[in-house]
Amino acid sequence: MTNLSGVNLNRLAVFAAVVEAGSLTAAADRLGIAKTMVSTHMQRLEAELGATLLVRTTRRVTVTEAGRAFYTACRHILNTADDAISALAQGSGELRGTLRVATPIDYGAxxxxPMLVALRQTHPELKVELVSADRLVDLxxxxxxxxxxxxxxVDSSYRAVKIGGFVKWLVASPGFIDTWGKPAKAEALAKLPFVAMSALTKPxxxxxESKRGAKRTIRFNAGFFADTAPTCRAATLAGGGVAFLTDFSIGDDVAAGRxxxxxxxxxxxxxxxxAVFPSARYPVPMVRVFIDALKAHLERDVV
Known part of the structure; x- marks a missing residue:
């Protein structure tokens, strides 16, 4: 029976990198070591565990069911270790290590x-990985x-801190308005071409809502569908139709008349x-500093 003393724990980080990067080559680039070394670590880890974690072909690496379960456990172990190390480094005043942030595509861009670039200027030893995706990321x-x-x-075991808010506006390009006119009522607006976010349940x-608190629903019949918010914005700027977009993504466009x-x-x-983050036994200075810096960044934009 395999026990802890029979497993080289350094290989857990290599295995996690292979799963997250999707290939031995990408994992090697991420870790800064040779691909042959990554392959050797994986072969020895499987031998130490007595289990097949990866299925390798000439083109790809597939994680087995046992490998997927082991990866989840490895990620928890690595996260806990990172948290503990970060907590020890707190007293030095310098942030070190890698901060991995997930964000919706438009808000990230x-x-x-830009906020993370400014954060790294203050903490040059901090490395950042930004994961932009319009899906719910499993932290x-x-x-x-x-x-x-x-x-x-959604209900979860994650901790959450409110860092701001947003609203959506109905917008169109000046060129589109010149062609189709500027509707004064919702009924006329609903008849115009619409640029829709296909990922939404009801795009x-x-x-x-009105400023007086009245509420109403507008149903569009035809539309230009796109799968990301930046693409919807680009199509709207090009005159593709009316769109319902976030104020943080188009505020500058509206102010400039675009x-x-x-x-x-x-x-x-x-x-x-x-901002949501996993509950941890140790406080994570990087996350706290990130949240504080983001709040400050948003407050400066409001002023």
Whole structure:
């Protein structure tokens, strides 16, 4: 029976890198070691455990069912070790290690990426990995330290801190308005071409509120579908139709006149932006500093 003394624990980090990177070559690049060394570590780890973790072909590496379960456990072990090391380093005042942040694509591009660049200027020993995806990221399974979530939080064991909020606006390009006209009522707006986010459950249905608290739903019939928010913005700027986009992604466009708000007395309901992170036995200075820096960054933008 395999026991802890018979396993080289350094191989856990190599195995996790292979699973996360998707190949031996990518893992080697990520770790800064030779591909042959990665392969050797995997062969010896499987021998130490007496189990097949990976199925290798000439083109790809597939994780077995046992390997997937072992990876989840490895990621938990590695995260706990990282947290403990970070906690010890707190007293030095310098942030070291890698901060892995997950964020929706549009918020990552417009807010998080520039904010992280500024954070690294303050903490040059800090390395950053930004994972941008319009899906719900599993923080523990994917080794993420902190994730930005827009909208209602699903129940989970994660800790959450509210860092801001946003609304959505109905907008179109000046060229589109010149061609189709500027509707004064929702009924006329609903008949216009619409640029829709295909990942949404109801991409052609828009819920808005007035400044006086009235609520209504607008149902569009035809649309240009795109799978990411930046693509929807690009299509709207090009005159593809009306769109319902976040204020943080198009605020500059509206201010510069590249986009025009339609029915400006109506907007989407105020929605929260949260930073979520795994509950940990040890406090994680990197996450705390990230949240504080993000709040400060957002406050500067408001002023």
């Amino acid at each position: 417009s807010v998080i990426a 523990v399974a994917e080794g993420v330290d902190v994730a930005i979530r827009l909208g209602r939080l 052609l249905v828009v819920s808005v 986009l025009v708000r339609l029915l400006p007395e109506w907007s989407g309901p105020p929605t929260g932006i949260h």
